[in-house]
Amino acid sequence: MRKKNPPAWALGMLQFFCKDRYLEQIEGDLLELFDREKSVRKAKRKFGWNTMRFFRLRYLKGLDDFEQLTTLAMIKNYLKIAIRTLLKQKSYAGINIAGLAIGIASCLLIFMYIAHERSYDNFYPDVDRLYRVGVGERGAYSPPMLAKTMQEEYSQVEVATRLSGLWETLFKIGDRSFMQAGAGFGDENTFKVFQTEFIHGDPETALLQPDNIVLTESLAQKCFPDELAMNKTIEIDGEVYQVSAIVIDPPKNTHFPYQYIAASLESGHNNWTGNSGWTYAKIQDGVPVEEINLKLKELYYKYVGPEIIDFSGHTSFEEFMEENPNRYYGFTVHPVSSIHLYMPHLSMGPRGDYKNVIIFWVITLFILLIACVNYINMATARSAVRSKEVGIRKAMGSHRKNIIVQFLVESMVITLLAVLIALVISATSIDYFNQLTGRQFTITDLFSPSNILSICLLLIVVGLLAGVYPAYIISGFSPLKALRGQMQQAGKKSLRSWLVSFQFAISIFLVAATVVIYQQVTYMQSKKLGVNIDQTLVISNGNELEDKYELFKNQLEQISGIQQVAKMSNVPFSFVGDWNYTIPADNKREVAPSNVFTVAGAEKVLDIEMVSGRFFDKDRVTDTSAVVINQSLAKEIGLENPLGSVLSRGNGLNFTVIGVMKDFNYASLKREIGPLIYRFGNKHGEMGMWHQRYVIVKVNGSDILKTIGEIEDLWDQQVPNYPFDAGFLNDAFQRQYEGERKFGQVFTTFSILAIFIAFLGLFALTTFVLQKRVKEIAVRKVLGASIPSLLRMMLKDFTRLVFLGGIVGIAAAFYWLEEWLKGYNYRIDLSWYLLALPVVLILLLTWIVVSLKSYKAAVANPSNALKEE
Amino acid sequence: MKNKSYQLGELEELVLMIVAILQENAYGVKVMDEILDQIGRKVNISAVHTVLDRLEKKDFVSSYMGGASSERGGRRKRLFKVTATGSKAIAYVHQTRNELYDKIPKTVLGFQ
Numbered sequence: 004m005r006k007k008n009p010p011a012w013a014l015g016m017l018q019f020f021c022k023d024r025y026l027e028q029i030e031g032d033l034l035e036l037f038d039r040e041k042s043v044r045k046a047k048r049k050f051g052w053n054t055m056r057f058f059r060l061r062y063l064k065g066l067d068d069f070e071q072l073t074t075l076a077m078i079k080n081y082l083k084i085a086i087r088t089l090l091k092q093k094s095y096a097g098i099n100i101a102g103l104a105i106g107i108a109s110c111l112l113i114f115m116y117i118a119h120e121r122s123y124d125n126f127y128p129d130v131d132r133l134y135r136v137g138v139g140e141r142g143a144y145s146p147p148m149l150a151k152t153m154q155e156e157y158s159q160v161e162v163a164t165r166l167s168g169l170w171e172t173l174f175k176i177g178d179r180s181f182m183q184a185g186a187g188f189g190d191e192n193t194f195k196v197f198q199t200e201f202i203h204g205d206p207e208t209a210l211l212q213p214d215n216i217v218l219t220e221s222l223a224q225k226c227f228p229d230e231l232a233m234n235k236t237i238e239i240d241g242e243v244y245q246v247s248a249i250v251i252d253p254p255k256n257t258h259f260p261y262q263y264i265a266a267s268l269e270s271g272h273n274n275w276t277g278n279s280g281w282t283y284a285k286i287q288d289g290v291p292v293e294e295i296n297l298k299l300k301e302l303y304y305k306y307v308g309p310e311i312i313d314f315s316g317h318t319s320f321e322e323f324m325e326e327n328p329n330r331y332y333g334f335t336v337h338p339v340s341s342i343h344l345y346m347p348h349l350s351m352g353p354r355g356d357y358k359n360v361i362i363f364w365v366i367t368l369f370i371l372l373i374a375c376v377n378y379i380n381m382a383t384a385r386s387a388v389r390s391k392e393v394g395i396r397k398a399m400g401s402h403r404k405n406i407i408v409q410f411l412v413e414s415m416v417i418t419l420l421a422v423l424i425a426l427v428i429s430a431t432s433i434d435y436f437n438q439l440t441g442r443q444f445t446i447t448d449l450f451s452p453s454n455i456l457s458i459c460l461l462l463i464v465v466g467l468l469a470g471v472y473p474a475y476i477i478s479g480f481s482p483l484k485a486l487r488g489q490m491q492q493a494g495k496k497s498l499r500s501w502l503v504s505f506q507f508a509i510s511i512f513l514v515a516a517t518v519v520i521y522q523q524v525t526y527m528q529s530k531k532l533g534v535n536i537d538q539t540l541v542i543s544n545g546n547e548l549e550d551k552y553e554l555f556k557n558q559l560e561q562i563s564g565i566q567q568v569a570k571m572s573n574v575p576f577s578f579v580g581d582w583n584y585t586i587p588a589d590n591k592r593e594v595a596p597s598n599v600f601t602v603a604g605a606e607k608v609l610d611i612e613m614v615s616g617r618f619f620d621k622d623r624v625t626d627t628s629a630v631v632i633n634q635s636l637a638k639e640i641g642l643e644n645p646l647g648s649v650l651s652r653g654n655g656l657n658f659t660v661i662g663v664m665k666d667f668n669y670a671s672l673k674r675e676i677g678p679l680i681y682r683f684g685n686k687h688g689e690m691g692m693w694h695q696r697y698v699i700v701k702v703n704g705s706d707i708l709k710t711i712g713e714i715e716d717l718w719d720q721q722v723p724n725y726p727f728d729a730g731f732l733n734d735a736f737q738r739q740y741e742g743e744r745k746f747g748q749v750f751t752t753f754s755i756l757a758i759f760i761a762f763l764g765l766f767a768l769t770t771f772v773l774q775k776r777v778k779e780i781a782v783r784k785v786l787g788a789s790i791p792s793l794l795r796m797m798l799k800d801f802t803r804l805v806f807l808g809g810i811v812g813i814a815a816a817f818y819w820l821e822e823w824l825k826g827y828n829y830r831i832d833l834s835w836y837l838l839a840l841p842v843v844l845i846l847l848l849t850w851i852v853v854s855l856k857s858y859k860a861a862v863a864n865p866s867n868a869l870k871e872e
Numbered sequence: 873m874k875n876k877s878y879q880l881g882e883l884e885e886l887v888l889m890i891v892a893i894l895q896e897n898a899y900g901v902k903v904m905d906e907i908l909d910q911i912g913r914k915v916n917i918s919a920v921h922t923v924l925d926r927l928e929k930k931d932f933v934s935s936y937m938g939g940a941s942s943e944r945g946g947r948r949k950r951l952f953k954v955t956a957t958g959s960k961a962i963a964y965v966h967q968t969r970n971e972l973y974d975k976i977p978k979t980v981l982g983f984q
Contacts, residue, residue: 025921027937031947032900032917038943056918061925 007043009034013054021062029057077405078412085413088389095385096417098767099378102760103421103469106367106374107461108428109756112436113367114457115448120355123256123343128198129285132161134292134336135349136282136299143349145282145334146275150190152306157298159287164192167280169261169351173725175238176226182726183222185262186239187351188280193264194250196283203233204248216244216265219252239265255443258342258350275307281351284336292336300333308332314583314653316591327593353441359746366753369509373757375469376502377764378414382473383499384771386480393477394485406478414470415462422462439749500804503768506761507808507845508815513754514841515816519833520747523824524740526831532736533667534575535610539732540711541574542698542718547725550686552695558717564704565714569604570695572684573597575669576735584650584680586640587657594650596636597669597677600684600694606664608701616646616662619683627683629661636678637663650680652689658682671739672829699732758845762852765801769856773797781865790861797857801849809842816841878964880932883915885965887923891933892954892962899938899949900924924952932958 014030021029033053040046089096124130136153138145150165168187174180187193191210194201194217201209202220209217216237223232223246232246244265253260286295308320317323324332337346347354393406429436430446437444448454548555556568573579582598585591603626605611606618614634619626630650637645640660651657666676684694704710711729718727773780780793817838824830831837880888890906891898904920907913927933938949954962 025925027947028900028950029921031944031949032921034945034947035901035943036917053917056916057921059918059922061922 007037007046009037009050010047013051017054017057020058020064022064025062029062078408081409081412082416084392084409085416088413089416092385095381095767098763099374099381099417100421100424102374102377102763103418103465104424104428105756105760106371107418107421107425107465108432109367109370109753110461111425111429111449111454111458112432113363115444115451115454116436116440116442117360117364118451118453119256119442119444119448120344120360123355124258124339126254126256127339130340131338132285132288133196133339134284134286134295135339135342135346136163136284136334136336137349138334140331140335141346141348142335143281144279146307147280148275148306149302149334150192150282150284153282153284153299153302154192156302159290159295159298161285161287162192162195163282163284164196165190165267165280165282166193166264167267169259172240174226175724176235180724180726182728183262185222185260187259187261187264188267189264190267196285197259199253200251202249202251203231204250206248209248210264210266212245212247213266214242214244215247216263217248217250218246218263219250219261221252222262223249256343258339258352260352275310281349283339286336292338295336296333299336303333315585315593316653363749366513366750369513370753370757370760371465373506373509373760373764375465376506377760377767378417378469379472380499380502380764381767381771382410382414382470383476384768386473386477389477390480390485393480394482397480397482398486403478407474410474410477411466411470414474415466418462418466418469421465422458426458439745439752441745499768500800503765503801504804504808504811506757506764507805507849508812509808510754510758510761511809511812511841511845512816512819513750513757514844515813515838516820517747517750517754518837518840519816519820519824519831520743520750522831522837523827524743524747527672527740527743527827527829528737530668530672530829532575533612533665534669536575536732536736538702538707539608540700540702540714540729541732541735542700542714543696543728543730544722544725545570545695545698546692547722548695548698549692551721552698555698555717555721558721559700559714562704562710562713564702564707564710565700566703567604567607567701569602569608569699570684571605571697571699572600572690572694574697574699574732574735575609575667576671576732576739579669582652582680584652584658587649587651589641591651594636594639594678596632596639596680598680598682600682600688600690602684605681605699608699611667612665614663614665615644616660618662618664619681626661627685627687628658629683630658631662631664631681632660633664633676633679634666635676636680639678656689668829673827675828758848762848765849766852766856769797769801769853773856773860777860777868780860781863781868784861784865785869790858793861794854794857797861798850798853801853802846805842805846805849809845813838813842878961880961880965881923883919883923884927886911887920888927888932888954888958889962891924891927891952892958896951896953898952903952927958928952931955932961 017030017033018026033050036053037046037050040049124133127133136145136149137143147165150163154160154163166187166189168189169184170186170188171182171184172186174183189210193210194206198206204217209215216239218226218232226232226237227235232249235246237244237246304320308323312318312320312323315323317326337349342349343353343355344357344360347356396406396409426449429449433444433446433449545552552570556570559565559568579597579599581595583593583595585593601619603619603621606613611618616631618631619629623629632640632645640648642648645660645663648660649657650660664679664681668676669679670677682688684690686692686694688694700714702710714729715727783793783796817833820833824833886907887903890903890910893910894902894906900917900920903924904915904917907915907920924933924935928935932955933952934955935950935952938951940946940948
């Protein structure tokens with residue numbers, strides 16, 4: 004008996020990797036050395052070490068050590084047979100490869116898309132410690148004082164920064180001027196939170212001076228081609244800045260795609276209630292989100308509370324909260340890495356949606372499954388052809404295991420070919436994919452290391468998924484029956500039927516979804532809004548007109564095609580801020596309508612209908628303290644006749660309601676019409692010149708292009724240093740549904756692909772069924788069956804499958820679409836015919852495919868089929 | 873006589889000579905111990921095995937499995953002995969070294 008035993012792991016490892024030829028002598032020597040050592044611990048340690056030292060190429064097992072040499076030869080044989088079968092049945096192989104290639108190509112593109120969507124902002128160092136801070140639970144904007152205060156009062160905040168953006172601004176360099184997008188304004192901490200690589204300049208001092216500006220590399224190149232941009236001056240919207248640093252361009256996958264950051268102008272704003280910028284913070288490692296939120300809540304109570312009651316007139320903040328209980332009082336932090344997918348409304352760049360990512364993923368998986376089902380169906384349906392081969396192999400001594408391997412090799416070969424074609428398909432369709440997703444992928448993204456890994460993974464998974472069942476079934480053939488000449492049909496017919504109806508179900512689901520999404524988009528686009536937005540031209544940057552607005556307006560009204568001109572601070576379908584008002588007559592209850600400044604004439608441009616009272620009148624001086632509200636706000640005020648009631652902004656700013664407008668949609672139709680207030684706009688109001696940010700013009704001439712040209716000439720006369728920028732309100736309205744349209748496009752694409760693959764499979768399956776039933780059809784015909792009755796017989800089976808799939812597909816579609824439509828306040832109702840339509844479509848397609856194939860068999864001379872036996 | 877096939881690595885040369893010294897009793901651990909005893913050099917057992925294997929491939933040594941014993945966990949030893957080519961190689965190496973040594977001026981070696 005041995006007194007001590009060497010570590011089992013080391014011996015096991017040696018036995019695993021070492022060639023049998025060397026194993027005994029090495030083990031022997033190792034054991035001898037082991038026994039010689041006095042200390043057991045030392046012996047064990049040495050034994051392990053020495054074992055590992057034998058891990059040399061010379062002792063490693065090679066290919067020939069694992070199995071007998073015949074395995075290699077057999078795999079060669081399998082490959083040869085696989086390629087021969089493939090060439091022998093070109094059309095079947097073609098259908099399989101085409102289907103799988105399309106499925107795999109969609110998978111590759113979607114994998115790339117998902118990887119991209121999930122990678123947003125992960126390139127920032129310490130991204131797991133970066134947070135966006137907002138008001139309430141989801142608010143995007145935050146008070147100007149927040150960043151500095153939280154950094155000062157809360158030691159766990161490493162650094163906090165305040166930003167605003169991203170805007171479009173006017174650049175002037177020498178005698179060149181152009182509009183430049185991607186403008187951010189930030190304080191000196193911006194690049195401490197968003198760390199990036201500096202090409203020139205110092206991150207510590209880059210934004211310290213109020214006239215500092217940091218350019219990205221590409222913008223620096225654009226502004227100062229072929230010279231160093233450092234310390235050069237640029238005039239931005241009239242202010243002069245000096246370039247203090249140049250940084251590398253931020254990558255594509257960021258929610259903050261800035262082109263430049265200028266030192267913030269807003270240092271003077273010291274309030275806690277005007278939420279006007281973004282706040283970001285870097286928090287110390289390991290501080291949980293709940294703790295940060297709790298701490299920030301204290302800040303809210305300490306600073307925001309007093310300012311709120313100052314203006315609302317309550318005696319304490321607690322009392323105010325009690326009366327307005329439906330709000331979250333505090334700030335919340337959101338991880339920067341989750342903004343793109345989970346908090347897209349906080350993003351300044353491309354917006355993602357995790358729901359879309361999941362939906363795309365599921366649909367691609369479905370398409371891949373349809374293609375796999377094709378393979379399974381065709382392989383099992385055609386298995387009879389291979390039964391003799393299997394019989395002979397078994398008679399020659401093949402194990403079932405070997406035959407399974409053979410058929411798996413075959414499915415792998417097909418999958419490999421499909422993958423190669425899929426690479427070509429995905430590379431060529433990348434432009435279309437970019438258009439669908441609104442991203443900018445290039446072919447290099449397609450061949451990123453992670454995507455290459457998924458290509459290999461797909462190869463194995465799809466090869467197994469498609470191949471395992473047929474291989475398992477075919478390998479079970481009895482050699483005796485096979486060699487005696489009895490045809491064996493593998494797999495149950497019922498399983499094939501189930502798989503086919505599964506394909507129908509997916510196709511019907513996708514078609515139903517496509518139809519409903521387009522119906523909803525059409526419905527929203529043609530919905531009566533309550534205002535007339537046709538032929539309404541919106542001229543941006545009206546604030547640049549300053550006091551020349553009246554002059555400009557008069558000039559415009561001279562043009563023959565122009566009926567009416569007015570100005571507004573916010574036009575419909577663009578962002579409108581909610582402003583707080585109190586109702587002094589109702590115990591200072593608070594309302595928060597969307598707040599817009601406008602003037603007399605707007606009601607004529609937009610065709611606003613008044614329910615009671617009147618719109619502004621430019622001849623009445625008292626209208627500066629008058630407001631017009633919509634029905635929704637009137638309802639919130641709660642009076643039967645709200646005319647004459649007073650709304651207060653605090654500090655003695657009181658406004659009298661002079662009219663009630665009929666509700667109209669001024670925002671997306673996803674939401675219901677919220678309360679809206681129209682204030683009289685002039686430059687002494689709370690928004691200054693921004694009250695005339697937009698000039699709205701009703702254009703009614705026959706030659707609209709000419710009219711716009713004339714308007715542009717007039718603008719250039721009045722504001723020579725600012726480019727003319729105008730667009731039609733209707734376009735802005737349509738643009739709101741861009742996302743839905745793209746969504747619809749995605750579904751159309753996927754439905755077409757799914758139907759295409761499924762019907763390829765159906766076509767092949769019909770061909771095969773007909774081949775098997777050709778004698779039956781001939782006998783029936785001889786006995787007097789008519790051609791229509793024969794066709795009916797063939798169609799009956801498939802019709803049943805379509806209905807079976809239809810029930811499942813429609814049920815799933817109904818459930819999901821009902822859920823999807825819940826996101827829209829103005830929505831279509833799901834009617835039976837919307838959902839029956841896809842079933843009818845698929846049924847018709849099925850009939851066409853099956854009849855085309857069957858007709859040939861039905862009209863054929865039965866003697867041809869019967870003469871051979 | 874210059875023969876390329878007699879080229880030996882330093883450790884190979886050493887192991888070959890040790891095998892020759894041990895005469896039919898040479899196996900991994902023994903060779904390792906002998907190197908330590910004779911010239912006080914520590915060599916890992918895996919290196920010894922590798923060198924022996926290499927020498928066998930070059931046909932300088934031949935090997936056979938020894939009898940089983942209760943020691944070494946019942947594992948047999950692989951015993952090595954020098955082949956005729958191996959003996960020639962040792963002689964060749966010895967001779968070339970001596971020739972070279974003789975050509976070295978005595979003054980360089982530091983004694984008269």
